[in-house]
Each structure stands twice: as C-alpha cells, then as structure tokens.
Amino acid sequence: xxxxxxxxxxxxxxxxxxxxxxxxxxxxxxxxxxxxxxxxxxxxxxxxxxxxxxxxxxxxxxxxxxxxxxxxxxxxxxxxxxxxxxxxxxxxxxxxxxxxxxxxxxxxxxxxxx
Amino acid sequence: xxxxxxxxxxxxxxxxxxxxxxxxxxxxxxxxxxxxxxxxxxxxxxxxxxxxxxxxxxxxxxxxxxxxxxxxxxxxxxxxxxxxxxxxxxxxxxxxxxxxxxxxxxxxxxxxxxxxxxxxxxxxxxxxxxxxxxxxxxxxxxxxxxxxxxxxxxxxxxxxxxxxxxxxxxxxxxxxxxxxxxxxxxxxxxxxxxxxxxxxxxxxxxxxxxxxxxxxxxxxxxxxxxxxxxxxxxxxxxxxxxxxxxxxxxxxxxxxxxxxxxxxxxxxxxxxxxxxxxxxxxxxxxxxxxxxxxxxxxxxxxxxxxxxxxxxxxxxxxxxxxxxxxxxxxxxxxxxxxxxxxxxxxxxxxxxxxxxxxxxxxxxxxxxxxxxxxxxxxxxxxxxxxxxxxxxxxxxxxxxxxxxxxxxxxxxxxxxxxxxxxxxxxxxxxxxxxxxxxxxxxxxxxxxxxxxxxxxxxxxxxxxxxxxxxxxxxxxxxxxxxxxxxxxxxxxxxxxxxxxxxxxx
Numbered sequence: 001x002x003x004x005x006x007x008x009x010x011x012x013x014x015x016x017x018x019x020x021x022x023x024x025x026x027x028x029x030x031x032x033x034x035x036x037x038x039x040x041x042x043x044x045x046x047x048x049x050x051x052x053x054x055x056x057x058x059x060x061x062x063x064x065x066x067x068x069x070x071x072x073x074x075x076x077x078x079x080x081x082x083x084x085x086x087x088x089x090x091x092x093x094x095x096x097x098x099x100x101x102x103x104x105x106x107x108x109x110x111x112x113x114x
Numbered sequence: 115x116x117x118x119x120x121x122x123x124x125x126x127x128x129x130x131x132x133x134x135x136x137x138x139x140x141x142x143x144x145x146x147x148x149x150x151x152x153x154x155x156x157x158x159x160x161x162x163x164x165x166x167x168x169x170x171x172x173x174x175x176x177x178x179x180x181x182x183x184x185x186x187x188x189x190x191x192x193x194x195x196x197x198x199x200x201x202x203x204x205x206x207x208x209x210x211x212x213x214x215x216x217x218x219x220x221x222x223x224x225x226x227x228x229x230x231x232x233x234x235x236x237x238x239x240x241x242x243x244x245x246x247x248x249x250x251x252x253x254x255x256x257x258x259x260x261x262x263x264x265x266x267x268x269x270x271x272x273x274x275x276x277x278x279x280x281x282x283x284x285x286x287x288x289x290x291x292x293x294x295x296x297x298x299x300x301x302x303x304x305x306x307x308x309x310x311x312x313x314x315x316x317x318x319x320x321x322x323x324x325x326x327x328x329x330x331x332x333x334x335x336x337x338x339x340x341x342x343x344x345x346x347x348x349x350x351x352x353x354x355x356x357x358x359x360x361x362x363x364x365x366x367x368x369x370x371x372x373x374x375x376x377x378x379x380x381x382x383x384x385x386x387x388x389x390x391x392x393x394x395x396x397x398x399x400x401x402x403x404x405x406x407x408x409x410x411x412x413x414x415x416x417x418x419x420x421x422x423x424x425x426x427x428x429x430x431x432x433x434x435x436x437x438x439x440x441x442x443x444x445x446x447x448x449x450x451x452x453x454x455x456x457x458x459x460x461x462x463x464x465x466x467x468x469x470x471x472x473x474x475x476x477x478x479x480x481x482x483x484x485x486x487x488x489x490x491x492x493x494x495x496x497x498x499x500x501x502x503x504x505x506x507x508x509x510x511x512x513x514x515x516x517x518x519x520x521x522x523x524x525x526x527x528x529x530x531x532x533x534x535x536x537x538x539x540x541x542x543x544x545x546x547x548x549x550x551x552x553x554x555x556x557x558x559x560x561x562x563x564x565x566x567x568x569x570x571x572x573x574x575x576x577x578x579x580x581x582x583x584x585x586x587x588x589x590x591x592x593x594x595x596x597x598x599x600x601x602x603x604x605x606x607x608x609x610x611x612x613x614x615x616x617x618x619x
Binding site for chain 1: 252255263293300
C-alpha cells in the first residue's frame, strides 16, 4: 500500500511540476491544481497509513492519526478558493491582454509600456 | 476579563471591522466604511502598545478554546511579536488615512480587504503554530491578490498573475514542508517542535533538515530573497501607491517568519539540525544586496527604484540575521522598523508626485512643475536621505548597527563592501531621480492637480515615525536588544508555551 501510495504522489507531483513550468497560464493553473492534490495526499499520509482503526488518540494502541485529516480538510478548502481565484484571474488576463502567455511575448523590457 | 483576552484582540478588531465594512451602508457607504477602518487602526495601535508593555513581563500564551499546547492551537505574544504588531498598526493608520482621500474608490471593497490584509499579517505575527502560520499566510495572500488588482488596468493584471501563481506554488511547498515536519515529529506547535527536533537522531534529523529548508524556500519567497524576488519589483511598481505602502510590511512577514522559525526551531541548540540554512541566507542575502543595487541603478521609473529598495533592504536584513548573534538581531530589528516606515513613505510620496506630474508620472524624466512642488521636494529629499543612510536620520543609525554587527574578518570583508556599495548606488540613483524630477522642470505654469492636505499629513506622519526612530534610537535599541536576547535564548518562549519541565518528557 505504501509503495503504491508514494508512487501516486510522486507521479502527480512530477506531472504538476512539468505543467507549472509551461509558458501559458492555463496549463500552469491545471498544474497547480494537480500539485495541490498531490500535496493533500502527501499530508494525509504523514499520519502514517493505517487501516480499519478509529481516529481517536489514547483509546487503543493502534489508531489513525486524526490531525493530518484535519490539516488536509483545511488545505482543501484553502486550495479550492485559491484555484477559483487563479482561474478567474487567468481568464481576465486572456480576455484583456489577448494572450494567455505568462510572459509578454516579444517583449524583454517590462518598462517599455509605461 | 478583557485583560485575559487581550492577545486575540489584534485579530478580532480587523476581522470585525472588515465584516462591518461589508454591510450595505445606504446611500454613501464609503463614509461609514472609512470611519470604521480608521477606528479599527487606532484601536489596534492601543492594543499593540498594551501588548508591548505586557510582553515585558514574559511571553503571554492564549490557548484558543482552552485547548492547551501542544495539542491545541496557541497564540503567543513575546516581545518580538508584540513589536511587529505595533509596527503593523502604526504603519496601517497613515496608509489607510492616505487611502481615504479617494484611493479607496478606485475599486470595490478596498476598505474591507485592507482590514483582512491586516488580519492575515497580525495573525502571522501572533501564532505559535506552524499550520496556523500557513493559514494566516493564505489569509494575507488572498487579500493581497485582490489588493494588487485594486484600481484595475492591464499592467497590473500580468504582475498579479505572476504574483498569484508563484505564491500558489509557494503555498504547496509550505504544505509539503509541514507534512515532512509533522511526519517526523508528530507536532506542529513551534515550541514543541523546538524540543522534539533537538532530540532527533541520524536519518530523522536529515528528513527534518529537508522540511526546514523547504520552509526556508517559502519564507524566502515571501521575503523576496535572491532567486525568488522576481515577482516583487513589477508587482510593487504596478500597483497603486497605497497598496504598495501597505505591502512594505509584507516582505517583513517573511523575515519575521525566518527569524522566528530559524532561531526557535532550527537555532543553535537544536542538535543535528542546528543553524540550518544560515549559510544559504548569508550568501543569498549578499547576492540580493548586489542585485538590488543593480536594479536600483538600472530602473527608469521611480516606483521601480523604490521596489528595488525593498529588495535591498531584504538582502541587508537576511545577511545580517545569518551572522547569528544578539548584536546582529538587534541590527535587523532596528533596520526593519526603519525600512518599513521609509519605504511606505516613499511609495506614498511617489504616488502623489506621479499624480501631480500628469503624463510623465513617475518616470525619471524632465517634467512640468508640480502644484505642491516645494513640500513634495522636501519630503522626497528627507525620505531619500533616510533611506540612503546618511545622517541625521534613522537609516544612518540602522546601517551603523549592521556594519557593527559584522565581527569576523570574513564577514567584514564581504558585508561592508556590499552594504556600502549598494548604499552608494542608491544614493546615485535617488540623486539622479530627485534632480531630474524636482530641479530640472519645464518653465511655465505648474500643474494644477493639488493633493488634499490630509494625504500630505499622512506621509508626514510616516516621516515623523522615522524622526521618532532617530530621536529615541537609544531607548529603542535598548528595548530591541532585549528582543534579541529572547530570540537567542528560546527557552523562555518554550517554557511559556509548554509549561514548566517540558524537557522531561
């Protein structure tokens, strides 16, 4: 189980990094979303993977650590809001600037326009 | 009763203010919203001063919902956090006052976003829990995303997009770091972490080091350290003056987090992970100084120059911090107070100048005379003298502290030339900008756009803070060296959070 889990997290992270390094905003947003999935899975696993146990500390010798689950929940909620914002922003950029390239094409001096 | 809950007030005040500001206030809502905002900032200053006085008797810990550390989330006010809270509050008031003269009408909900931004910043200063620090980072980030866009415009869009995407990636790295650290220690309470990480052996210590360095990346992104500073100049130069002035405190959140985490958790006493990342901070800080100097001299827009001044100040502070002595932390703290006020004042001055110059705005070219030429010129030159670090203002004292903090020959050989060299570049650049914009003006009648007196008074208040820092430099540095002592001896902090006998677990 651990091996499968870690490979999944690893592949998700690798794919997301590839997407984040692209030059257009849409793949980057998708990449960041994917990265947040990978991170959430990773956070979940930091309490160790335990099967069929109660998430209560001190009740029994074996338990599922409840804290990472709470952390993941928080991270999901925050990540959701951030993704929503970044998508809206990317759409606005596409609409107003006419391109979704992250860096201005054919321009090497950021001051030229001002 | 109130005394007991004092610690959480800096979070409740801006939150309630923001919620009140979001209510529909009838025909002319802005008047009420401004009043609420100003009242909130004044109240924050009062609370911050009380906290600062209280922190003299040792750190106070506030367990949210009475769940005790390390299981519950705690807010901790020691001298360092109390000073940062006071700094934020004193900065916020003039900036908000300045914004109340029409800047807040450029986009919707500026007032509420301003308060939410304060909530995030103050929360980051007060929390005693790493995950909670992440949450407050997100609060300050999401309001900063919206504030950066305040007023709209194509130029802001791209800078904001860069800022948002970088920070989203940063948040993901923050979570990974937290996961790594939690996985190895089973806690995220900072004081508890300090104890547990010190006891780690061999392999576990290596994993903790990975987590710690990942945290350093995140904080360095917030603070704008060398390879991660690229977002800053464009973002700060493109946004409105008020927002840029408020953001003067944002890089300090990163620096505060580095000081807090890397002295408490990865400080001298933390066994196998002791002094993690200090050598990185030293070299990257020096690099940031150099890059900032080049940026300052190469910019053709005054806003951009000031944005690079922020980069320089970050480099100065983190390099000094990495020398790891009480003396260097005193220097960092004093310089932090100074640079926050002065960069905020400069951003506001440039904002006024740009408005009054009309078409040429803040570009460093010959332009027409401004309506309030004399007073703006005086303010600019006073601020320039302060940020360059020439006597008589606090910049001089700050630089002196920093140069003095370098002890060994190697430190002096590297730090002095870079600090003094960048100072020289700043001086050249600001003299050039000042003489072009204030002295070489076109003949003919001056522009007719005058700024409200209140805005000038707001800038005056920030400059007054600089004068205050200079006049009371002695007592302030005494107070700050108390902070430095506490930061270098985290046992008091840990004991306050975990109670007596924490080490006998």
